[in-house]
Amino acid sequence: MPTVRVSVMRCDPNQFAEFRQMMAESLDVLAPGIRQMRGLIHFYSGEDEASHALAQVSLWRTLEDAKQLDTFQPMLDLGKVFTSKGARFERPIMNYVSSWEIVPNH
Structure with a gap:
């Protein structure tokens, strides 16, 4: 079953611009x-300035595939850099196994 993985990071309002830049550089x-x-x-990275949050949302063929990110060392290393500067990651990271989907009519 397809799996949607959602990781959310929050920060203080005065740090949002810095973390947005760091997230852009992480690509x-x-x-x-x-x-x-x-x-x-598919893999998306996005931001919501109103809630001072940055998120990564990815779509994987299976839950096992999505969980590869749990041990992806470059991501773990960057997470430490973000937290050392005050970022707060919501835990646990959510992996949603798909129940249904909607696709466009065209």
Whole structure:
């Protein structure tokens, strides 16, 4: 079953711009390894300035595929950098096994 993985990081309002920049810079570090992972369908990184949150949402073929990120060392290393600067990650990371889906009519 497809799995949607959601990771949310929150920060203080005065740190949002810094963390947004750090997240943008993380693409070069994370993308090569994530692209090679088994079962990846799509990966998004986004931000919500109103709630001072940044999120990563990814779609995987199976729960086992999604859980590869649990041990992906570049992501773990970056997480330590973010937390050392005051970021707060919501735990546990959520992996939603799909119940149903809606696709466009076109």
